Amino acid sequence: MAWATLPYFVAALAARMGAAATRACLGGPRTISLGALIAAAALALLVASPSGPVAVAAFALLGLGVGVIAPLSFTAAARLAGGPGADRARLDAVVARFNQFNYAGALIGAVMTGLVGSGNLRIGFAVPMVLILGILPLARQFATT
Structure with missing residues (x-):
């Protein structure tokens, strides 16, 4: 599936570029939840x-889903550090x-996907399919304070 990488990365880039606008429209928790559900x-x-x-x-759709998670996670991490007024070293x-x-x-x-899917890689993708749903109960932590 090496040729599926390009659609994944193009979709992830598009999602990352639109993450701030999506968050402004839907809010952080809904954006994160939507990304996790799409993924x-x-x-x-x-x-x-x-x-x-x-x-x-499916890989392109995966890129759309996970593409919003990373930028909003970094924003949440910065907010936990104290936000824009935080000490630069702490941030x-x-x-x-x-x-x-x-x-x-x-x-x-990647290792877990490969190990579980050593006989059939598609089955290996069942592991992240379940794990990504673990984001849903954490979504409310992405609300702005």
């Missing part, structure tokens, strides 16, 4: 996909720690 639906489609073109469409430290967990999650997630 879970895309992963379910990927797990059940009968063909390559359906899988490519940098909180965002840097958050980014370390972001990278660790990406690496562990």
Whole structure:
């Protein structure tokens, strides 16, 4: 599925570029919840996909869903550090720690997907399909204070 990477990244870029506007329109919790639900639906489609073109469409849909999560998560991390008036060193430290967990999650997630899906990679995508739904109970934390 290497050729599914381009649609995923194009869709994720579009979602990231529109994340602030979507958040302004829907609010942070709804935007995060919508992104998680779209991503879970895309992963379910990927797990059940009968063909390559359906899988490519699922990856594009996945990009739309997860594309809003990262920028809003970084915004929430900065807000936890004290927001725009925070000490610059504290803000940098909180965002840097958050980014370390972001990278660790990406690496562990890729390994888990590969391990679970060693016989059939589509089945491996069932793991993140379930895990991404864990964002839903946390969505209210993305409300602005």
